[in-house]
Amino acid sequence: MFNQALIRPQSIVVVGASNNPAKPGGHLLQNLLQYSFGGKLYVVNPKEDSVQGVAACRSVADLPSVELAILAIPAAACVQAVRVLAEEKGTKAFIVVSAGFAESGDMGQQLENELLKLVDQHQGCLIGPNCIGVISPAYAGVFTSPVPALDPRGIDFVSGSGATAVFCLEAGMKKGLRFASVFTVGNSAQIGVEEVLQHWDESFTAESPKVKLLYLEGIRDPQKLLKHARSLRLKGCRIAAIKAGTGESGSRAALSHTGAMASPDVAVDALFRKAGIIRCYGRDELTTVAGLLLLPAMAGNKLAVITHAGGPAVMLTDCLEKGGLQVPRFPDSAQKEGLKSQLYPGSSVENPIDFLATGTAQQLGTIIDCCEHDFPEVDAMVVIFGSPGLVPVSEVYQLLSVKMKSCRKPIYPVLPSVVNANEAIREFMDAGNLVFTDEVAFGHALLKVTNAPQPMPDDRQPSKNVQLQQIIASLPDGFLPPLEAQRLLEAAGIATLGQLQADGEQQALDAAARIGFPLAMKVVGPLHKSDVGGVLLNLRSAEQVAAGFRRLMAIAGTSAVLLSPMLNGLELYIGAKYEKGFGHLIFVGLGGVWLEIMKDVQVALAPVSRTEALQLISKLKALPLLEGYRGQSGVDIGQFADLLVQVSRLVEEAPGISELDLNPIIAEGKRFSPVDIRIALNRK
Template identity: 50%
Template structure:
């Protein structure tokens, strides 16, 4: 729970406040005063006297009641002070800068647990410990620099890391971004990003609350709650962009299924962000570039005019936009001639529109106006305009600022001359503009914004599965992989068709069936995990003699428990898998099988629940989709049934939480049916 007093305190005490602006207690006190906190402000310091013009109390016991405590003292002293504040001073908000808690050692972890219990007993809210604080319209409760001025139209920033928050703000402010609120969580002893997202969701007011929200995440405490409130905010009109740090795992583990090998923790993050509708970024420059685009007018389409006075940057931007699925359409001959009549000889007006290095503010204005009023096929403009250092470009940037604010189409200013035009860029930003400095980074960020997936509004599966027989079967099984015949039964009960299968454990049973066996067949050893690597698969067996010899050879493999026999069928191999990871909702992975999933990694993933419509949309994004659909006279597969099976696997994972991992590879796909051939299901009860 986020207590209102941590966001809007009528009184604040800085425990450990000082005159020294080079330590946290001194700097936060300075920031509170400099940014004109309107409430009552107290300081506690055992030296007493007056600190930065504020009366100082020697001990916390001497304080009056106070809403919020900002604590900057050694970790070992924090619990005693917090006990006084929670029990005697009715303090409901705590920001703890102090380090030396759970991030240090076991003793620190015990201290952290102690302060958490004090806070929760008091019904209070704690940010930290080991954080930099928060900034909102009421106060600047941070010990760092820079401190952005409050802007209700700026971005709202939630960061697990205080240092990262500082670096992001520095990068953002240099580009002209502004901030409405900044929250940092440090160790997240009590309050985490999910808590703040829930608060922002439940207290969202259209037209007042910040629409663009940036997140820096190091771990998820409750992914399902994160998904619920992030997607809810996006449905309300917010736009979210986020970095999730820790994408790779140190070391590796042997995976016993394709799904286990491919469904890394980062795949769950990717699926979570896509499900919610969050734009994923991988660095702070990309994050603030995306934010800069989101803060501007929204483009109605994907066609851009690139206006520049330097050919190279225009070409590079054209390349990246075209590669990422946006368009830089050629301007019609008549319009091109009209534009050229306003420019110097040698200029180009095909798109990019090159004004030449000698291009003027007047020419730039005429080109922008023509794109705005005469080129209906243009949805947005990117203006690249720097300076070779020969003359000032203040007039150009003033005109550009005017056009940005007046035109209905978005205009993105790419101003690469960070040294030659430093003063002019500063003036441009002071007019309330955003400047991008690298055309390629801008193009990649614009593509991410344009291709942002809609929020999936699915609240339930497309199918209801009777899980009673499945749970009954599992109740009699030990943890680990189900036997092949039991795994096949689970699929059948889930509504997924399987190929006819025989399990033979003894040679006498084999001899009884050879007369009726529909050759050719496949024989596969049961028991060993990586049967292909052990020579445990025999394909296209066409006679009784080979059939018998193969059986004996397969049963001689260490760990063999039997041989699976299936008729050889030829179709398009597809793959469907599912996995659980920690407290994330399950994900379903799918794609073409064989080399496409093994080598080319042509697969998509979706977080539960997955409807057939969502599955169908994701299938269409596979590289192999043209083959699945049918191409050059070759028949396609039953795509609707493919989407149905994906949704059924999703429902199965939600309905039977004992299933930890599921792998159907291959599933043979035809024009009118799909048949599961190999299936592995691992359970943990």
């Protein structure tokens, strides 16, 4: 799909080039000229002999062979132009910045389909339509500004939105971010974000940029995104992304608890975590995270906060410590006293280190050297230094620039005086440094980076459970009757209680005799059984069973009663939900009424390995209950993780399962018994 004509073209034509830089074709050509495309450049304009000093052709038919065409003409004219270019001029790459395609309605969709068909027929590649273009080391093929100076050690960035790409570039350039390439994919007729990620993965070398940024408004192929993002992460890349447009309600409480909790946004979270992608929610957060990914990482979780302004240091410290990082108080020592003696009276060296508004560059250098060499409690430093406008700060920033390059421990600069110290900040960035201007935004981004998810390896083990397949084939779509759901779990190797169902009083008494006392009874039909009084516990006689049966059958919507042994233990929950395009989401948490009250649930995208299952369980707030709390027995967490893996394997082998609820699972020691089982099939 990607080819050299797109990445490193030897010749480019701008179709629709203009002498007016306020028009897309004019600004596009201006960028190609200004940023020195090194190959042959052609333009097509039916009314001009020359466009911005480049001799013009009247039509694409007049062109020689050309590798890459950038089209800035009305949508209706694009198909014919591409036909001539592809069939007669050997053009293999197309960037269509023109709007008026699928985003405009049915007629536009038809044009887009014709465009794609033509390009595919000639084994070409297509960026757009309805995009702003591409910036690569070979050329600046965009009709917008700014165009960042490219750096091979910078960031690869792909955006589904052209305007958002521009705004992200502006936000990043204000921080000193460097970019290696920028792709905007617009309508993604052929190449979308996933395909750009695939290209980065398949072309990756040791010299490739190690930081990737994504802006997505849709995920066309979640599995492709997962595959190539995970691969890039395992190769040493870091990835941060915004996924916008996830406000769709996932409330399906009438079907199952799991259905009520599942949503496209939950699926995106699970996908990003499995791939090792840091999820961001705005341009400033994305570019702040990107800046941190470009800087050296901390070896630990302890920071020194160095400042001449107490307030920002306190706010940053609060943010970091609430998020789990440490700003440790330095113990009394000769080094600490020696440092204090070199600062102005009133300075504090407790951490945060406050060397007052009158602090000097020399004092900052002394503090940094002490943190670097004398304070083992420090893994990294944050320097907050602005200006009240009284004295120039250039000397301070120059020293900071030197120390950032020479110190072994990372130094993160927070320079808030964007007005008073604007010129000094610009000089600091011109020296190749990054700048953060808001200490709390910086703190939140640092927490995201330090807590970034690690990619989960794809360790699925394909297998085929013949018995399971036969049972599935024999069942209709929809929610399964309880005993069929129980049979399905047992075929998957998941132990059940062996519940018995009764739709008559004598049948209930016979079932009770087989199970033995004490036992539990519950209704078949209503979802929220506890809400309707549909659960009876600790029944100890045939009389109680008979009376209980009559009471339960009187509840609206009840078709039968389930009887099971009476168990005591911790109530847990495992669920699964198929989310179109993503696959199955696997849920785990506290069960019973606690599922709705506490909502203490973790989610992963199937397949779930045992390592991943243990990680999910370890993140539950209820983990102390599982481990055993204040003399109460805990449960075998390893066995619980194995059960989670079994459920993940079940939905892999039976992809027709649309929803699955095991709630509650009564857990005691090594025993985990699903009490209420709901499974829905949907094989359409």
